[in-house]
Amino acid sequence: MDTAQLLDSDSIIADGDGHEQYLTFMLAGEEYGVDILRVQEIKGWDSATRIPNTPDYVQGVINLRGTIVPIIDLRMRFNLEKLEYGPTTVVVVLKVSSTSKNRTMGIVVDGVSDVYSISADELKSAPEFGDEINAEFVKGLATIDEKMVIMLDIDKLLNSRELNVLDSVASEK
Amino acid sequence: MAKILAVDDSASMRQMVAFTLKSAGHEVVEAVDGKNALDIAKKQSFNLVITDVNMPNMDGLTLTKELRGLANFKFTPILILTTEAGGDKKVQGKAAGATGWLVKPFNPEQLLSTIKRVLG
Amino acid sequence: MSIDLSQFKQTFIEESLEGLDIMESSLLNLDVGEADPEVINTIFRAAHSIKGGSGTFGFNDIASFTHVLETLLDQMRAGERDVTTPAIEALLASVDCLRDMINALQDEGSYDEERVASVQKELEKMLDNEASNSQTTESAATIAPPEDELPTATGWLIKFSPHPDMLRTGNDPVLMFRELEGLGSLEVKADIEALPGFEDHLAEDAYLSWEIKLTTDATEDQVQEIFSWVDDECDLEITAIRPDIEPAAVVETAAQVVEEVKETAPQKEPPVAKKPAAKRSAKSTEATSIRVGTDKVDALINLVGELVITQSMLSQLGEEFDMSKLEKLRNGLAQLERNTREMQENVLRIRMLPISFSFNRFPRLVHDLTQKMGKKVSLKMSGEQTELDKTVMEKIGDPLVHLVRNALDHGIESPEDRIAAGKDPVGTLQLNAYHKGGNIIIEISDDGAGINKQRVLEKAVQSGIINSPSDITEDAQIFDLIFAPGFSTADVVSDVSGRGVGMDVVKKNIKALGGGIEIASREGVGSTFSIRLPLTLAILDGQLVRVGEEVYIIPLISIVESLQITKQAVNRLAGRAEVYRLRDDYISIIRLYNLFGSKPDSTDLEKGLLVVVEGDGQKVGLFVDDLLGQQQVVIKSLESNFKQVEGVSGATILGDGTVALIMDIGGLIDLSNSAQKKFSDGAVA
Numbered sequence: 001m002d003t004a005q006l007l008d009s010d011s012i013i014a015d016g017d018g019h020e021q022y023l024t025f026m027l028a029g030e031e032y033g034v035d036i037l038r039v040q041e042i043k044g045w046d047s048a049t050r051i052p053n054t055p056d057y058v059q060g061v062i063n064l065r066g067t068i069v070p071i072i073d074l075r076m077r078f079n080l081e082k083l084e085y086g087p088t089t090v091v092v093v094l095k096v097s098s099t100s101k102n103r104t105m106g107i108v109v110d111g112v113s114d115v116y117s118i119s120a121d122e123l124k125s126a127p128e129f130g131d132e133i134n135a136e137f138v139k140g141l142a143t144i145d146e147k148m149v150i151m152l153d154i155d156k157l158l159n160s161r162e163l164n165v166l167d168s169v170a171s172e173k
Numbered sequence: 174m175a176k177i178l179a180v181d182d183s184a185s186m187r188q189m190v191a192f193t194l195k196s197a198g199h200e201v202v203e204a205v206d207g208k209n210a211l212d213i214a215k216k217q218s219f220n221l222v223i224t225d226v227n228m229p230n231m232d233g234l235t236l237t238k239e240l241r242g243l244a245n246f247k248f249t250p251i252l253i254l255t256t257e258a259g260g261d262k263k264v265q266g267k268a269a270g271a272t273g274w275l276v277k278p279f280n281p282e283q284l285l286s287t288i289k290r291v292l293g
Numbered sequence: 294m295s296i297d298l299s300q301f302k303q304t305f306i307e308e309s310l311e312g313l314d315i316m317e318s319s320l321l322n323l324d325v326g327e328a329d330p331e332v333i334n335t336i337f338r339a340a341h342s343i344k345g346g347s348g349t350f351g352f353n354d355i356a357s358f359t360h361v362l363e364t365l366l367d368q369m370r371a372g373e374r375d376v377t378t379p380a381i382e383a384l385l386a387s388v389d390c391l392r393d394m395i396n397a398l399q400d401e402g403s404y405d406e407e408r409v410a411s412v413q414k415e416l417e418k419m420l421d422n423e424a425s426n427s428q429t430t431e432s433a434a435t436i437a438p439p440e441d442e443l444p445t446a447t448g449w450l451i452k453f454s455p456h457p458d459m460l461r462t463g464n465d466p467v468l469m470f471r472e473l474e475g476l477g478s479l480e481v482k483a484d485i486e487a488l489p490g491f492e493d494h495l496a497e498d499a500y501l502s503w504e505i506k507l508t509t510d511a512t513e514d515q516v517q518e519i520f521s522w523v524d525d526e527c528d529l530e531i532t533a534i535r536p537d538i539e540p541a542a543v544v545e546t547a548a549q550v551v552e553e554v555k556e557t558a559p560q561k562e563p564p565v566a567k568k569p570a571a572k573r574s575a576k577s578t579e580a581t582s583i584r585v586g587t588d589k590v591d592a593l594i595n596l597v598g599e600l601v602i603t604q605s606m607l608s609q610l611g612e613e614f615d616m617s618k619l620e621k622l623r624n625g626l627a628q629l630e631r632n633t634r635e636m637q638e639n640v641l642r643i644r645m646l647p648i649s650f651s652f653n654r655f656p657r658l659v660h661d662l663t664q665k666m667g668k669k670v671s672l673k674m675s676g677e678q679t680e681l682d683k684t685v686m687e688k689i690g691d692p693l694v695h696l697v698r699n700a701l702d703h704g705i706e707s708p709e710d711r712i713a714a715g716k717d718p719v720g721t722l723q724l725n726a727y728h729k730g731g732n733i734i735i736e737i738s739d740d741g742a743g744i745n746k747q748r749v750l751e752k753a754v755q756s757g758i759i760n761s762p763s764d765i766t767e768d769a770q771i772f773d774l775i776f777a778p779g780f781s782t783a784d785v786v787s788d789v790s791g792r793g794v795g796m797d798v799v800k801k802n803i804k805a806l807g808g809g810i811e812i813a814s815r816e817g818v819g820s821t822f823s824i825r826l827p828l829t830l831a832i833l834d835g836q837l838v839r840v841g842e843e844v845y846i847i848p849l850i851s852i853v854e855s856l857q858i859t860k861q862a863v864n865r866l867a868g869r870a871e872v873y874r875l876r877d878d879y880i881s882i883i884r885l886y887n888l889f890g891s892k893p894d895s896t897d898l899e900k901g902l903l904v905v906v907e908g909d910g911q912k913v914g915l916f917v918d919d920l921l922g923q924q925q926v927v928i929k930s931l932e933s934n935f936k937q938v939e940g941v942s943g944a945t946i947l948g949d950g951t952v953a954l955i956m957d958i959g960g961l962i963d964l965s966n967s968a969q970k971k972f973s974d975g976a977v978a
Contacts, residue, residue, distance in 0.1 A: 068946075
């Protein structure tokens with residue numbers, strides 16, 4: 001996927017009965033989903049400029065039409081096995097909000113999968129995941145066609161201390 | 174529709190007057206003070222002049238007097254915007270050659286109904 | 294048609310704040326006793342505009358407050374009231390009130406209503422003391438005209454005889470009749486008796502008069518209103534047509550009626566339907582805007598025009614390109630580059646404002662502070678037209694205020710002390726601004742006591758900043774102590790400058806803007822604080838350097854020199870920290886790849902280059918693989934989507950679209966120092 005594919009979030013209308021749409025993507029054989037209204041665009045992987053003294057999963061920053069956008073490798077974030085970036089590797093650019101501001105960030109995933117409409121009561125709360133994925137980042141689990149999809153809370157995932165606060169790096173190292 | 178020269182040193186008032194007149198379909202030229210207005214008036218004619226009184230460089234009364242001295246403004250309606258209701262500004266305005274006045278504060282509706290009197 | 298007045302609110306707010314600034318500075322310029330009428334007029338005009346606008350746009354609290362102010366100023370303008378010190382102080386206080394009220398309007402917040410009420414009361418008291426005739430006219434106008442006890446009129450008989458010159462004021466009888474027609478049905482009889490013979494006829498004069506019978510249920514006021522603009526330029530009789538009274542009988546009393554009409558002539562305009570305050574939207578939009586001179590906009594439009602021409606020339610060239618046109622292409626590209634550069638410069642100029650926007654507050658500040666301190670100070674300002682970026686200006690405001698407070702509090706002595714020292718009892722505070730290179734220099738000078746070096750040293754020892762006064766000998770270094778955290782020379786924490794914010798914060802803020810501050814001072818003669826600031830925060834001249842495959846940008850302004858390293862000049866301190874002998878100096882070597890965790894071409898110092906940079910008054914050498922080009926880069930924020938990164942001040946986008954990080958030399962030195970410290974601590978442990 002070479003050209004950026006813009007998703008017009010306005011054209012996606014919630015169907016009014018509490019259903020929300022999720023964009024799902026693959027990561028080490030598992031399917032994950034994010035709220036589609038937060039997805040700004042999906043683009044092919046291109047090189048990023050490394051930022052010194054940041055955690056490994058921060059791939060660096062890219063130029064997204066003039067703004068500097070940080071890219072997070074989600075495999076590394078979840079301590080999954082590193083995968084060489086290939087032609088299907090994509091960056092999902094997300095709108096992340098926190099109490100203080102709204103930010104644009106990209107996540108590197110193995111490939112995008114599908115768009116599902118899921119109602120809130122289809123979303124089951126997550127059990128403990130162990131070390132790989134902090135349960136805090138998980139909004140819930142949904143079963144679609146007998147498959148489990150992990151719905152992520154991107155605000156919690158991408159507003160963690162490491163990605164926000166200045167001195168965390170120095171104190172971690 | 175009429176071509177109107179709107180003169181006011183206050184940008185917000187000028188915008189309001191111009192916007193209201195344009196919304197009513199008139200053509201509006203804006204000037205920031207009397208001097209500016211006079212320069213413009215020397216180059217083109219208007220169907221109506223609406224001017225504030227108190228302005229730097231040249232006030233509205235002097236502007237009115239100067240305009241009446243120009244051949245193409247001899248009979249052009251000139252309205253002055255004044256805050257002193259019934260005060261001496263009206264008398265001075267008339268003496269300077271103003272057609273009439275509009276008392277501040279006024280709203281867009283009042284502005285339009287007033288200019289109707291001079292534009293028909 | 295309904296027009297939403299709230300769309301003019303922002304303009305009103307901006308012009309009102311500007312007007313208040315003008316009022317304030319003019320008030321400070323007013324000489325008690327013999328006030329310049331032009332200055333008073335300027336003040337009056339500003340108040341007048343605010344009143345007119347606030348009334349029109351429905352900000353009634355502001356309008357009623359300004360009304361009192363305006364009346365007072367109008368009396369001063371007419372010479373009916375003396376310009377006294379208490380009057381000026383009261384007017385200044387009202388400027389403050391208005392500023393609060395307008396700021397509250399902007400933020401959709403609230404203001405101190407009690408204070409406004411008390412200032413308003415004070416102004417009203419002043420007005421009452423010397424009740425002028427303006428009040429009597431007002432009360433006269435409110436006297437109700439005698440109630441008509443006659444039966445309701447079914448219409449009006451109007452005798453209208455324009456004076457010969459009525460047409461010269463642009464009034465047209467036809468339009469008046471048309472307006473009358475709007476009230477009811479008309480019967481018009483023209484009287485042509487006054488019409489002269491053809492040879493005496495003047496086209497510009499009015500000769501006709503009319504008798505009009507208007508059948509309507511409209512009131513006399515409504516009829517009168519139509520003629521209100523011409524009541525001095527015509528003879529007008531309006532008599533009621535009543536069911537039981539013959540019109541003819543009324544005509545006899547015409548003379549009397551004219552009298553009546555004249556008395557009540559200046560009609561009160563119908564009360565203005567006050568619109569409710571502009572709809573308050575839920576969110577306070579932080580709509581800051583810049584007023585840009587039309588010359589700047591015009592210059593941009595011209596440049597865009599050139600750009601369009603260049604673009605079309607290039608695209609035409611591209612359509613039918615062959616190698617014979619290479620030279621043309623080159624020229625075209627060079628032209629494009631020139632257009633782009635000029636465009637960039639001009640766009641940046643839009644953000645530039647004269648520093649007078651920042652200086653303007655000082656006359657008031659100095660006035661208030663010196664009154665409080667019992668000092669006499671004359672403020673001189675120069676270079677107010679020097680331009681700098683709006684953002685820089687906003688951020689330098691507080692540090693400047695701090696320095697001015699300091700100069701007044703600690704610098705300039707009391708009049709008694711000054712006389713004792715053989716000086717003019719009136720001290721001088723000078724603010725000066727000018728451009729130098731790519732920087733703006735702002736100087737704050739006073740002719741006060743100067744900095745007492747001995748006391749600074751003592752204080753520094755007391756506060757534990759230095760161990761012994763003999764540690765430091767050079768003046769510049771002594772003065773620098775003032776900026777150390779925890780330093781304060783004020784023996785008594787005064788209301789004026791002892792506010793818990795030290796000079797260290799001033800220096801920090803200036804440094805955060807990429808600038809610096811220096812002090813020159815002589816005891817007994819005075820002090821000068823010089824602030825150096827970049828003209829803009831948006832663009833920087835950068836040196837591109839390469840470490841392995843990574844490209845970084847060093848601000849050109851912090852580079853002292855670049856050199857090839859000779860091994861003989863490298864020494865190791867304590868076996869680890871490397872220093873380089875640069876002529877008579879020793880500077881630390883920072884291996885950038887270590888600090889940033891990059892993979893360099895080589896770790897051999899002789900194979901790379903040393904870029905000597907200065908930051909925080911400290912010189913260090915950055916070891917890099919190679920120097921690339923120099924270029925102007927547009928600074929982009931890393932923080933807006935990510936976070937602040939130590940040693941990095943921002944990022945930029947290079948010609949090939951990739952991102953390069955811009956180094957923050959001060960931060961880099963700190964980072965290196967803490968890394969060294971960790972290392973040596975680790976070594977000890």
